[in-house]
Amino acid sequence: MARIDLIDVVKQFKGETVIPKLNLTIREGSFTVLVGPSGCGKTTTLRMIAGLERQTSGDILIDGACVNDVEPGKRDVAMVFQNYALYPNMTVRENIEFGLKNRGVPRRERERLVRDICEIVDLTPYLDKKPQSLSGGQRQRVALARAMVKHPKVFILDEPLSNLDAKLRVHMRTELIELHRRLGATFVYVTHDQTEAMSMGDRIVVMHRGEIMQAAAPMELYDDPDNLFTARFIGTPPMNVLPMNLLPNLGTEGEGRAEYVGFRPEHARLLPGSADPPSDGLAIAGSIITRESLGAEHVYQLRTTAGTCFVKQFLRPYAGGDFATAVVPHDRLYFFDGEGRRLRNLRAASRPEPAAAGVR
Amino acid sequence: MAPSRADARPVFATGRGAGRPAAARFRAALDAALRIANIVCMLLLVCVFALPFAWMISTSLKTLPETMRFPPDWIPDRPVWSNYADAWNSGPFPKYFLNSLIVSSGILVLQFLTIIPAAYAFARFRFPGRGLLFGLVMATLMIPPQLIFLPVYLMLSDWKLLNTHFALILPFASSAFGIFLLRQSFLQTAGELIEAARLDNAPEWKIMIRIMAPLARPVLATFALFSFISHWNDYFWPLVMTTNESARTLPIGIAKIRETEGTATWNVLMAANVMLAVPVLLAFFAAQRHIIRAFVYSGIK
Numbered sequence: 333m334a335r336i337d338l339i340d341v342v343k344q345f346k347g348e349t350v351i352p353k354l355n356l357t358i359r360e361g362s363f364t365v366l367v368g369p370s371g372c373g374k375t376t377t378l379r380m381i382a383g384l385e386r387q388t389s390g391d392i393l394i395d396g397a398c399v400n401d402v403e404p405g406k407r408d409v410a411m412v413f414q415n416y417a418l419y420p421n422m423t424v425r426e427n428i429e430f431g432l433k434n435r436g437v438p439r440r441e442r443e444r445l446v447r448d449i450c451e452i453v454d455l456t457p458y459l460d461k462k463p464q465s466l467s468g469g470q471r472q473r474v475a476l477a478r479a480m481v482k483h484p485k486v487f488i489l490d491e492p493l494s495n496l497d498a499k500l501r502v503h504m505r506t507e508l509i510e511l512h513r514r515l516g517a518t519f520v521y522v523t524h525d526q527t528e529a530m531s532m533g534d535r536i537v538v539m540h541r542g543e544i545m546q547a548a549a550p551m552e553l554y555d556d557p558d559n560l561f562t563a564r565f566i567g568t569p570p571m572n573v574l575p576m577n578l579l580p581n582l583g584t585e586g587e588g589r590a591e592y593v594g595f596r597p598e599h600a601r602l603l604p605g606s607a608d609p610p611s612d613g614l615a616i617a618g619s620i621i622t623r624e625s626l627g628a629e630h631v632y633q634l635r636t637t638a639g640t641c642f643v644k645q646f647l648r649p650y651a652g653g654d655f656a657t658a659v660v661p662h663d664r665l666y667f668f669d670g671e672g673r674r675l676r677n678l679r680a681a682s683r684p685e686p687a688a689a690g691v692r
Numbered sequence: 693m694a695p696s697r698a699d700a701r702p703v704f705a706t707g708r709g710a711g712r713p714a715a716a717r718f719r720a721a722l723d724a725a726l727r728i729a730n731i732v733c734m735l736l737l738v739c740v741f742a743l744p745f746a747w748m749i750s751t752s753l754k755t756l757p758e759t760m761r762f763p764p765d766w767i768p769d770r771p772v773w774s775n776y777a778d779a780w781n782s783g784p785f786p787k788y789f790l791n792s793l794i795v796s797s798g799i800l801v802l803q804f805l806t807i808i809p810a811a812y813a814f815a816r817f818r819f820p821g822r823g824l825l826f827g828l829v830m831a832t833l834m835i836p837p838q839l840i841f842l843p844v845y846l847m848l849s850d851w852k853l854l855n856t857h858f859a860l861i862l863p864f865a866s867s868a869f870g871i872f873l874l875r876q877s878f879l880q881t882a883g884e885l886i887e888a889a890r891l892d893n894a895p896e897w898k899i900m901i902r903i904m905a906p907l908a909r910p911v912l913a914t915f916a917l918f919s920f921i922s923h924w925n926d927y928f929w930p931l932v933m934t935t936n937e938s939a940r941t942l943p944i945g946i947a948k949i950r951e952t953e954g955t956a957t958w959n960v961l962m963a964a965n966v967m968l969a970v971p972v973l974l975a976f977f978a979a980q981r982h983i984i985r986a987f988v989y990s991g992i993k
């Protein structure tokens with residue numbers, strides 16, 4: 333178990349700044365997920381923690397000790413690579429043992445450790461096989477076993493499930509969560525898939541262009557995003573965001589001037605176009621352009637004069653015609669300023685004037 | 693509606709069916725022709741390489757008058773196996789053979805010991821002067837041994853190493869060609885493997901020996917084959933560096949058969965040549981298996 337601190341970490345590649353200034357604390361024993369679009373610097377961050385890449389400036393602390401000048405092998409960090417990076421000329425056993433041998437762990441002890449780990453990840457029948465003859469899922473397990481057998485303080489996993497098929501991926505998710513619970517080590521997990529992040533992490537760090545947009549627990553990110561980026565990145569379909577100036581009958585009271593208003597598809601309700609919308613909510617009229625049904629939930633795409641938005645209905649599909657009104661309770665609205673920052677001190681207020689057409 | 697659709701289908705089908713066999717027949721004929729041409733080419737190639745070899749074996753089993761006969765016969769009237777015994781007994785052949793073995797394998801071992809670390813360093817590390825040093829190594833590829841044998845001879849003479857195995861081994865202890873080949877192969881190895889090994893606490897030499905070198909097995913096997921054959925057959929260097937039997941190798945010994953027997957005894961000479969070629973063939977077959985297997989493995993990955 334270990335806590336990791338990144339303090340003012342900057343990373344440049346040949347003068348090009350990839351990470352402008354990163355401050356992050358990864359709590360001891362947590363399952364922290366770094367999530368963000370491809371190219372936002374997740375892998376680079378992981379590699380700096382592992383010591384495979386040196387930060388241009390700033391400090392990295394593991395358990396309070398600065399590891400800037402500590403070799404990767406001495407940081408007590410194990411990494412699972414996206415492409416597994418198994419040693420192709422070694423058997424499964426040799427792959428798992430390699431790190432132990434290099435540390436001078438005696439043979440007896442090694443055999444015991446390898447046996448124990450292989451039972452956990454179900455690899456016992458394959459110990460003498462070469463990685464080439466294993467399936468993707470089995471290779472993944474070897475990579476995990478190789479990391480686990482060293483009992484590291486920190487596990488680093490870089491998109492470990494992205495090479496598996498969908499079914500196996502969901503299965504491995506639960507296995508990894510279980511593994512984290514059992515080992516109690518600090519997990520730092522990278523993915524570009526927000527669903528994976530939400531379902532696995534107890535703490536999620538949303539990154540964008542090398543900067544942390546928000547670091548919080550999954551439900552906190554979902555319920556209380558700090559900014560537009562996080563709001564739109566988390567959740568499927570993403571949060572609807574409409575410009576305030578196209579919604580003349582939506583007013584605000586409190587500090588700040590909102591440029592954008594957002595609401596989650598699942599917080600809106602669809603009413604037939606002819607019905608009278610309730611007064612304590614934002615009502616946006618439009619026409620339904622797509623209907624997608626997943627059994628228990630139904631997703632509609634609505635084209636309105638303020639933009640296109642998604643509405644999600646649970647259990648019972650919307651039964652009305654193509655012209656519909658989406659109604660969102662005022663307390664489910666999120667306001668953002670022109671820079672995309674969340675305005676938490678703003679509340680919605682209806683403006684009674686029957687102003688523009690198409691928007692009621 | 694329905695009948696017309698049903699009608700349309702057979703017409704369409706026959707339309708395609710009529711075209712297809714012609715195209716398919718043409719394709720099949722072309723395939724067959726290509727395959728035959730391929731086989732003919734390969735046979736020609738085999739002839740180019742195999743005929744001199746067959747001629748050598750044939751001559752090695754003839755009597756001396758038979759070798760002079762015109763037109764020549766491919767099959768000797770009665771194989772004269774004693775040519776081999778004559779060749780073997782015409783000089784200290786066991787000694788030559790041992791010398792050749794010591795020199796060729798000594799060179800190979802030293803080359804492996806030097807080119808693997810050198811190629812690894814050139815492929816993996818950034819250090820000042822790397823480009824210049826690598827350029828120098830490459831430049832030595834362009835220097836033929838005939839150009840530098842004199843200073844090397846004088847140097848070895850100073851060191852009292854002439855007529856020893858060292859004189860034949862040390863000048864070839866490294867190989868620019870080997871460094872070049874191996875560096876290319878190391879450059880292609882996935883960086884993640886090395887990083888995984890670093891996280892596994894592996895010291896640099898272990899990454900080189902346990903991870904990188906095994907991955908370069910096809911290259912190493914190919915290089916070993918080239919090196920072994922060229923030094924086993926080398927005539928020039930041992931000729932210059934030896935003046936007595938103590939370090940002389942097989943090619944020199946065989947050439948001496950010709951000198952000692954007044955008239956050239958081609959049959960005995962060829963018998964000696966066959967004996968010279970056998971270890972090379974063995975080396976080739978041994979390496980070939982490795983090369984093919986290594987390539988098959990890397991193909992699956």
Ligand SMILES: Nc1ncnc2c1ncn2[C@@H]1O[C@H](COP(=O)(O)OP(=O)(O)O)[C@@H](O)[C@H]1O
Nearest residue numbers: 345346350368369370371372373374375376377
């Ligand atoms: N070794 C490198 N040299 C130059 N640029 C790099 C290197 N590694 C990563 N980058 C750049 O850094 C950015 C972040 O990369 P990365 O951390 O791999 O993103 P992610 O893992 O989030 O997809 C990318 O724009 C990438 O092109």
Ligand SMILES: [Mg+2]
Nearest residue numbers: 371374375376
């Ligand atoms: Mg990445």
